[in-house]
Amino acid sequence: MAKHGEDPILSSPSVATERLNQDLPIVLKGRTLEAAGWQHPDQLTLFIPLWGNPDSTSPDLYLVRFQFGYYPEWPPSAQFVNPVTLKYEIGKDAIWLPRIEGNPRIQVHADYANTMRQVVCSSMTLEFYQVHHGGKEEEIWTTDHNFAATLNEINMGLRPSGGYKGRQA
Amino acid sequence: MTDEKDHEKKGEPIVEVTYLKTNKEVRFHVEWTNTLQFVWDKAYDELHEKKVADDKFECSDGNLLTAYLDDTLEQLREKKICVDRKYQIHGPTGGA
Numbered sequence: 699m700a701k702h703g704e705d706p707i708l709s710s711p712s713v714a715t716e717r718l719n720q721d722l723p724i725v726l727k728g729r730t731l732e733a734a735g736w737q738h739p740d741q742l743t744l745f746i747p748l749w750g751n752p753d754s755t756s757p758d759l760y761l762v763r764f765q766f767g768y769y770p771e772w773p774p775s776a777q778f779v780n781p782v783t784l785k786y787e788i789g790k791d792a793i794w795l796p797r798i799e800g801n802p803r804i805q806v807h808a809d810y811a812n813t814m815r816q817v818v819c820s821s822m823t824l825e826f827y828q829v830h831h832g833g834k835e836e837e838i839w840t841t842d843h844n845f846a847a848t849l850n851e852i853n854m855g856l857r858p859s860g861g862y863k864g865r866q867a
Numbered sequence: 868m869t870d871e872k873d874h875e876k877k878g879e880p881i882v883e884v885t886y887l888k889t890n891k892e893v894r895f896h897v898e899w900t901n902t903l904q905f906v907w908d909k910a911y912d913e914l915h916e917k918k919v920a921d922d923k924f925e926c927s928d929g930n931l932l933t934a935y936l937d938d939t940l941e942q943l944r945e946k947k948i949c950v951d952r953k954y955q956i957h958g959p960t961g962g963a
Contacts, residue, residue: 724889725890802961802962802963804963805962805963818962821960821961831962833962836919836920836959837961842888842889846889846890847887847889847958851960854929857928859928859929
């Protein structure tokens with residue numbers, strides 16, 4: 699189970715895959731991967747397109763890569779990536795990061811504390827624990843969560859009511 | 868006649884609640900005179916989940932409904948608050 703101040707431990711690939719396959723239909727809410735626009739290039743990776751300011755006439759498209767190597771004891775890794783390269787390069791891909799301000803639940807750091815890594819700063823992402831962010835005990839990820847919690851948290855931050863202010867560049 | 872048809876005949880509202888921790892969804896009938904607090908409490912029963920101290924009840928657009936928990940659904944309809952009656956339970960998370 700996730701804990702503040704501890705380094706996340708990799709799951710057995712079979713355990714992570716089994717739990718992801720169990721959770722996928724729940725999170726998809728009856729849709730197929732294709733209908734949802736999600737890509738599942740390998741057993742432990744998903745690419746999910748998301749919209750910033752989704753109810754506006756011109757929403758901003760983002761692509762998030764979820765990786766499940768530590769799942770379900772720890773949350774999935776969540777990284778905004780360039781939709782063309784499917785990677786994130788510091789200094790080059792800031793346009794593919796959303797700017798979220800004033801939301802105590804989530805922020806997106808292009809280069810967290812000069813560590814040369816992007817961190818979607820939320821207790822529902824793996825990176826939050828990898829950088830030993832710290833926080834309240836009641837906010838920790840548990841195995842009662844599934845990756846809907848991660849996806850929903852990011853989606854809420856991409857709404858104006860969640861502090862969404864557009865792209866970072 | 869089923870309970871559901873009784874409700875429909877009376878024009879009573881249906882509410883939908885999503886549990887953001889897992890995406891579990893429930894849909895159930897209530898009455899216009901029920902408070903939003905009643906809807907929130909009943910949602911846990913329907914979801915087979917337990918309330919956590921820092922859970923928040925929100926409209927599906929993310930707007931917090933704490934200020935309206937004592938209002939009835941009829942009052943909320945008049946105030947045009949979360950008019951589609953799609954709600955979500957947002958568990959404690961932190962970051963930033």
